[in-house]
Amino acid sequence: RKEVEQDPGPFNVPEGATVAFNCTYSNSASQSFFWYRQDCRKEPKLLMSVYSSGNEDGRFTAQLNRASQYISLLIRDSKLSDSATYLCVVSMNTGFQKLVFGTGTRLLVSP
């Protein structure tokens, strides 16, 4: 089982749609969770951290479910500029401490 798993997509949605991504992780002791965004041929950049109580940043909402070991990202009112790959990132200690990146979910927003 992969340490962090994501549906690779692509998710094809029209502008204005609401779309949600899930990500599951294997290590129940994980403490920190993030969503990164990566544009084509660019480096990943932090989109938002994910807190236990859930958090929102404009059109983006992130939630954590520790019992089921998954995190989610909801994007409301999708824009063309939201087209990108979204990486789920989880901190783990597997002999050494590290951030583990999922392979990403690709989102394509069309006019």
Added chain:
Amino acid sequence: DVKVTQSSRYLVKRTGEKVFLECVQDMDHENMFWYRQDPGLGLRLIYFSYDVKMKEKGDIPEGYSVSREKKERFSLILESASTNQTSMYLCASSPQWDTEAFFGQGTRLTVV
């Protein structure tokens, strides 16, 4: 703004060559990382460093070494490049190991 700078965007090297990838960060971060990114495999950690002259193996260190002589600079070395090391290489830095990682723009290395 935090800036992480990698020395090259694109590199083409021959099999057996020794390859140096350089990374510099300007935010006095303790931690620096080297990843490679391949389609379907995501980002995989090669090596990381928590301090000057300190290095730790990540998940896929074979065929690589690193050097951190100064806090701001972390170098990845391919001792004898092979075609299976063709990949996108990403350097990152962070103030703590489980906080936001800031990435360089990446080096796309092709080994022929």
